Amino acid sequence: MSRVSPQELVEKCLAASTADDQITFVVESSEANLRWAANSLTTNGSMRSRQVVVISFVDGGAGMAAGTVTRTGTPDVAELVAASEQAARDAGPAEDVVPLISDVPTGNGDWDAPAAETSIEVFADFAPDLGQAFGEARDRDELLYGFAEHGMSTTYLGSSTGLRLRHDQPGGRVELNGKSPDFGRSVWAGVGTRDFRDVSVADLAADVAKKMGWSRRRVELPAGRYETLLPPSAVSDLMIYLYWTMEARDADEGRNVFARTGGGNRVGERLAALPLTLRSDPHAPGLETAPFQVVGASSGSASVFDNGMATPAVDWIRDGTLANLIRPRAWALRTTAPATAAVGNLILEDPAASASTEEMLAGTERGLFLTTLWYIREVDPQTLLLTGLTRDGVFLVEGGEVTGAVNNFRFNESPVDLLGRVVQAGRTERTLPREWNDWFTRCAMPALRVPDFNMSSVSPAS
Structure with missing residues (x-):
């Protein structure tokens, strides 16, 4: 059986609602990472995940209440929606009540497109450059530790008031530690990135080498x-x-x-x-x-x-x-x-x-x-x-x-x-x-x- 798409999951949750209003959002995430220690790669990997959030709004007579329930993977829609509605009934009136947003902001993404993904291939240029940095650190009798991570999350948000919003969020980071063999000296360099195309391992390693020299x-x-x-x-x-x-x-x-x-x-x-x-x-x-x-x-x-x-x-x-x-x-x-x-x-x-x-x-x-x-x-x-x-x-x-x-x-x-x-x-x-x-x-x-x-x-x- 094919996996339910995030868009379908949003629509199923909204259709199952018996509350006054509902908001559902699904976040599809993927991540790739490298880790290294003492001038050697130690691990690499990738993962996928899904988070489903249902927010139900129920007016029990005393005022509008909101209840949120979160699940991972592909949950039982009926159970999830019912749990969210029960959470709203148990919560009591909310003090931040205002009408839900119904107008659609511009630039809301392609709702029907599949979720964006990352993979270990994002490090295709980064990894060989890192290997060169390891060799240069060995020549200086220094050790490099650190990690690189890249993630991509796609959020699909729908509401009973008609919102259908989508956003792709890439993000990555590199942290590079330099250490002396006796661990008496330690320095750091790091950088954030969207796609690793702007990351220079040579610049990070040069920054670490300079600071290691300063710390002698x-x-x-x-x-x-x-x-x-x-x-x-x-x-x-x-x-x-x-x-x-x-x-x-x-x-x-x-x-x-x-x-x-x-x-x-x-x-x-x-x-x-x-x-x-x-x-x-x-x-x-x-x-x-x-x-x-x-x-x-x-x-x-x-x-x-x-x-x-x-x-x-x-x-x-x-x-x-x-x-x-x-x-x-x-x-x-x-x-x-x-x-x-x-x-x-x-x-x-x-x-x-x-x-x-x-x-x-x-x-x-x-x-x-x-x-x-x-x-x-x-x-x-x-x-x-x-x-x-x-x-x-x-x-x-x-x-x-x-x-x-x-x-x-x-x-x-x-x-x-x-x-x-x-x-x-x-x-x-x-x-x-x-x-x-x-x-x-x-x-x-x-x-x-x-x-x-x-x-x-x-x-x-x-």
Whole structure:
């Protein structure tokens, strides 16, 4: 028996509904990966998966309720729909009720086409280049570890109000670690990609080799505030966390860093010393993402009632000033502010900036140059104070040159406060977050110079 297509599955679920309304979406995913250790490939593989999500909307008299049930594979449609409707009856009235989207956004894809797929062939050029990098690392008596992954997911979203939306989302990443044979030195390079055609193994390996050379000399430094160059990867991890907290309701109700003292939110307030713009755009070249919302469960930043809502380009911070917060339609109606949807990419840029990271290093008299941040955790939501650790290379810069590697640190910084203290931004480039790349890979960021980055304590981490 042939496998039920995702489109057929959407239609079967909608046809089986006895609820007031229903939304069903099916996500067809495929993935290919390579992993390597100590200059040798260790595994490669590929996989396929399917996720089916049914959201039923039931008005039990007290108000509209929503219930979501998720299954994998090809489930029993009658059981899945019945479970979703029971979940809605058990849930009680939803506070984010608004009429479901019924108009169809433009650029909604070819509904009838089969799901897009990836395969191990995506690494046809990458793998031989990786083999060459292994040989060069052996010649330097260094070890390379890491992985490459590529995924393709196709989402089919249908609703009882007539929506039939489809989106193909490719995405990939490479992480490359260099280590000394005694594991006393470790450095990192990484990159995000849509299709691996723009990935240069030679460039990644050269970056690792350069940092391994820098790390041969070790310098111990105490905790303190240091002039620090944050590379694009580290900047992306901080800005993604900032982005995830930009919920209008939390700000309006005084629960996050974007709440205004005395009530309301800080939209219109200047946050950055430089004319920085933090923005999202589903059509940004190389960072393309879904132009409509796909929501399985309601939260402060998204509502199941907003499934299918268009997600146009939006400036979150414009020329240094807070311009928008994430606001589902229900909260927008309660506050008479515009509904603004989250988008699956993030870009930070200074229109006047042109310096490369290397040029910013050359202009540093004395400071620290980081590689990545990790284990980032929130300390205080009111100020968005974060703590975390440096990882895989903190380098001392003196007279415009890297003179050695220093110990790792724990840091304490608020990305909002940090924006107000940045004194230089470099040119924006595509980058791979280190901490958050399991969830968020589509970023373009500049390097940032901070005159007094707070290294709160020395970390024993290598």
